Amino acid sequence: xxxxxxxxxxxxxxxxxxxxxxxxxxxxxxxxxxxxxxxxxxxxxxxxxxxxxxxxxxxxxxxxxxxxxxxxxxxxxxxxxxxxxxx
Amino acid sequence: xxxxxxxxxxxxxxxxxxxxxxxxxxxxxxxxxxxxxxxxxxxxxxxxxxxxxxxxxxxxxxxxxxxxxxxxxxxxxxxxxxxxxxxxxxxxxxxxxxxxxxxxxxxxxxxxxxxxxxxxxxxxxxxxxxxxxxxxxxxxxxxxxxxxxxxxxxxxxxxxxxxxxxxxxx
Numbered sequence: 001x002x003x004x005x006x007x008x009x010x011x012x013x014x015x016x017x018x019x020x021x022x023x024x025x026x027x028x029x030x031x032x033x034x035x036x037x038x039x040x041x042x043x044x045x046x047x048x049x050x051x052x053x054x055x056x057x058x059x060x061x062x063x064x065x066x067x068x069x070x071x072x073x074x075x076x077x078x079x080x081x082x083x084x085x086x087x
Numbered sequence: 088x089x090x091x092x093x094x095x096x097x098x099x100x101x102x103x104x105x106x107x108x109x110x111x112x113x114x115x116x117x118x119x120x121x122x123x124x125x126x127x128x129x130x131x132x133x134x135x136x137x138x139x140x141x142x143x144x145x146x147x148x149x150x151x152x153x154x155x156x157x158x159x160x161x162x163x164x165x166x167x168x169x170x171x172x173x174x175x176x177x178x179x180x181x182x183x184x185x186x187x188x189x190x191x192x193x194x195x196x197x198x199x200x201x202x203x204x205x206x207x208x209x210x211x212x213x214x215x216x217x218x219x220x221x222x223x224x225x226x227x228x229x230x231x232x233x234x235x236x237x238x239x240x241x242x243x244x245x246x247x248x249x250x251x252x253x254x255x256x257x
Contacts, residue, residue, distance in 0.1 A: 058208035
């Protein structure tokens with residue numbers, strides 16, 4: 001009983017640590033996404049306060065591509081690690 | 088994260104400056120209704136229809152104005168009432184034909200500019216030039232290929248000039 005309680009405590013800490021890392025990863029992803037798409041899509045001469053149509057569609061496309069890339073690269077990375085560990 | 092940080096920064100700035108008795112508004116993120124309102128204006132069909140209606144209105148005004156200035160040929164033989172009736176009919180005819188022309192012009196120009204800007208994902212004068220070319224070419228297409236080219240170039244130059252004129256005041 002005591003060993004099981006200790007193991008689950010350790011597991012809890014592990015899970016908490018992983019959740020924290022995951023949260024940091026998500027926050028970093030969001031910040032990078034915002035910065036990248038802002039620098040790419042919005043002109044430096046701010047002529048008005050609202051986004052015009054070109055900037056709107058640029059941001060839509062930028063976010064979509066960034067998201068796809070961020071989902072695709074972990075798959076490729078996992079594949080390459082798997083191949084490396086097999087070979 | 089994006090919603091809390093600017094409001095916290097804005098509230099901090101507001102707190103500091105309110106102690107100095109200056110009025111700095113905290114930064115407010117757009118509400119869902121505001122975003123929907125802006126999104127309606129982003130729709131190409133809505134924009135072109137509204138531009139067409141505005142062009143029609145402008146055409147009516149122009150037709151009224153220039154129709155009133157038109158003098159009938161047989162002015163000496165008509166009584167005052169006949170002259171008024173003739174002038175009113177003239178104004179009406181010119182208004183309707185001008186309204187149609189300007190409405191089509193506004194519709195085509197706005198639709199072309201919207202489509203080009205959405206495709207390029209950039210806000211430029213190139214969009215205005217291409218839209219002007221399409222409009223001028225569409226209006227002059229009955230005169231043959233040479234008239235179409237001249238209409239395209241002329242209207243593109245005109246719309247770029249108007250755009251630069253309005254941009255200077257921004």
